[in-house]
Amino acid sequence: MNNSTRNLKTSPKPKIISFIGMMGSGKTKIGESLSKNINYSFYDIDEIIEKKYKLTITEIFENFGEKVFREEEKVIIQNKIKNIVSNCEMAVVSLGGGGFDNSDTRKLLLNTTIVIWLDCPTEILLNRLGDAKTRPMLKGNISESLNNLLKKRKKNYNEAHLKFDTSTFSSKQIIMKIKDRFNV
Numbered sequence: 644m645n646n647s648t649r650n651l652k653t654s655p656k657p658k659i660i661s662f663i664g665m666m667g668s669g670k671t672k673i674g675e676s677l678s679k680n681i682n683y684s685f686y687d688i689d690e691i692i693e694k695k696y697k698l699t700i701t702e703i704f705e706n707f708g709e710k711v712f713r714e715e716e717k718v719i720i721q722n723k724i725k726n727i728v729s730n731c732e733m734a735v736v737s738l739g740g741g742g743f744d745n746s747d748t749r750k751l752l753l754n755t756t757i758v759i760w761l762d763c764p765t766e767i768l769l770n771r772l773g774d775a776k777t778r779p780m781l782k783g784n785i786s787e788s789l790n791n792l793l794k795k796r797k798k799n800y801n802e803a804h805l806k807f808d809t810s811t812f813s814s815k816q817i818i819m820k821i822k823d824r825f826n827v
Contacts, residue, residue, distance in 0.1 A: 657757040663743040664761035674737040684734040760803035
């Protein structure tokens, strides 16, 4: 994984930037802001799934289970990336927290996009998530669930091309660092 503080003017302009990280890390907020700032299209994978099912992510988990959700998520991510590439589009894509867990998806994203991990300490995530009622992966002790999920996902997240700590840098600072890094 590259260090986010490396020489910022060395990388070519990416056609697709994908954001990964835990729920509450800022993937959608920063992704949407970045896309507007650099005039790229923006796609939120969870939002696409919710529109397709006409249900919230929590309702999809409750009605169909995590396995069905993860398979749908994989298919939607792969189709979205392939469509962006085939249409020669410039885009920012925000994944759900577990979207990078699938090895096929991870390989596709690492080979066709610039993957940026938005990291954040669990204490801050807990504050941002509140009671986490809309987060189906957090059950029982929310802090413990969040820590367990992060431990499970960290190995995959570490494969990202870049990493930013959203508790250290503001959204605006992260966007400026990305713009400087890729001259967009």
